[in-house]
Amino acid sequence: MSEEVFDKLRQGILNFDPEAIEKAAKEVIARGLNALEAIDVLTGALREVGSKYEDGDAFLPEMMMAAEALKAGTAILAPAVPADEKMPAVGTFVIGTVKGDIHTIGKMIVGAMLATAGFNVVDIGIDQSPSAFAEAAEKNKANIVGASALMSTTRPGWKDIVEYFEALGIRDKYKIMVGGGGEHTRKYAEEAGVDGFGRDAVEAVRVALKLGERNDKRPEVGK
Ligand code: B12
Missing domain, CATH: 3.40.50.280 (Cobalamin-binding domain)
Structure with a gap:
């Protein structure tokens, strides 16, 4: 189920866990799932952390770790965005x-x-x-x-x-x-x-x- 692996990505951001994200991102690719959708999940989860931070429910180092985790996932997923969805270099x-x-x-x-x-x-x-x-x-x-x-x-x-x-x-x-x-x-x-x-x-x-x-x-x- 793609939902399961996408949930792992989301949890990886919420738990500030780049290793879990890398693993899940590799799974997305190995299973031929939509990498763009996976990146959307990561950025959505980071926004969740941002809201928690603003509400005082997350701390600054955690926010930075979540951002680093997003970077780790994007590095793996971005090259795998399907060709028809990845625009040619736009500059x-x-x-x-x-x-x-x-x-x-x-x-x-x-x-x-x-x-x-x-x-x-x-x-x-x-x-x-x-x-x-x-x-x-x-x-x-x-x-x-x-x-x-x-x-x-x-x-x-x-x-x-x-x-x-x-x-x-x-x-x-x-x-x-x-x-x-x-x-x-x-x-x-x-x-x-x-x-x-x-x-x-x-x-x-x-x-x-x-x-x-x-x-x-x-x-x-x-x-
Ligand atoms: C995290 C943070 C830090 C971290 C930075 C960690 C790091 N490595 O980046 C640390 C603790 C180091 C830090 C230090 C300081 N900080 Co600070 N910090 C913040 C905080 C809490 C969040 C910033 C953040 O990362 N937001 C999350 C990201 C995703 O949002 P964002 O940066 O706004 O970026 C989005 C958009 O703005 C836009 N965007 C951003 N850049 C660009 C560029 C382009 C080209 C485009 C198109 C769009 C775009 O897209 C982004 C993604 O959606 C803010 C408060 C806040 N709510 O903004 C204060 C804040 C920015 N910091 C502030 C201050 C004062 C400082 C310090 C001077 C504190 C101090 N006394 O030491 C030092 C400054 C050091 C320095 N010389 O820069 C003030 C600035 C006040 C002001 N109006 O001048 C703020 C607003 C806190 C406050 N309310 O007082 N800070």
């Missing part, structure tokens, strides 16, 4: 967390979801300067650059990236997307002059796919 997405900010969980989830949607994702890590974003974008011939910022003190980092790209004369080559910190930060994103904002990983993927379509300066996007 390269460079993602990182801005200078002074070490929050990584949201960025990691967005990266995993973008990869599942067909993006070639280059994660440059946390606490990254505008020049690191620019270097990675150029080196990897990126289509979209995504910057995560979770704090009011680091959110100006979004604008710093835009201005740095402008100063280098490369702003028009890339779409710039930002996220982190919930709905109320959309306003900061607009003020920073970026091309897109993602409230969560699902919106991030939707907006990234749309930006790819509109990015007529980069004809390889959407091929």
Whole structure:
């Protein structure tokens, strides 16, 4: 029964158990079950942990362990997403967390979801300067650059990236997307002059796919 193995995946996240997830993920593949559906189960379970955390029923290290467990499962499942459901590479997405900010969980989830949607994702890590974003974008011939910022003190980092790209004369080559910190930060994103904002990983993927379509300066996007 696929329900049983999907439940093992869910329990693996709820119990913060990457080994159980790896085992269940391998079982999904060995039995030829739908890997995309399995990834959905993992992300749904992580949302459950997030709600528990907000209600004070889970602790921070547990949330991080759950996110790590999701990463372990996605690494096994993503390459097995059925060909008709996995889009051809829709472009390269460079993602990182801005200078002074070490929050990584949201960025990691967005990266995993973008990869599942067909993006070639280059994660440059946390606490990254505008020049690191620019270097990675150029080196990897990126289509979209995504910057995560979770704090009011680091959110100006979004604008710093835009201005740095402008100063280098490369702003028009890339779409710039930002996220982190919930709905109320959309306003900061607009003020920073970026091309897109993602409230969560699902919106991030939707907006990234749309930006790819509109990015007529980069004809390889959407091929
Ligand atoms: C976990 C956490 C930590 C962990 C980080 C662990 C890690 N390795 O990532 C630790 C304990 C290390 C930490 C440290 C700090 N933290 Co902290 N932390 C959080 C917490 C509780 C959860 C963040 C999280 O992971 N959420 C889960 C993920 C899934 O959600 P998310 O990050 O929002 O990401 C989603 C979306 O935002 C979006 N998204 C995210 N990134 C991107 C990028 C792109 C391109 C797109 C499109 C979308 C997108 O999609 C994601 C998936 O759905 C938040 C509170 C909160 N509720 O947000 C505080 C919070 C962000 N931290 C805060 C603070 C103040 C700090 C510290 C300064 C605390 C301290 N005094 O030491 C330090 C900062 C250190 C630093 N220099 O960065 C404050 C920020 C306040 C503010 N408004 O400025 C918050 C809001 C807590 C609070 N209410 O005070 N923190």
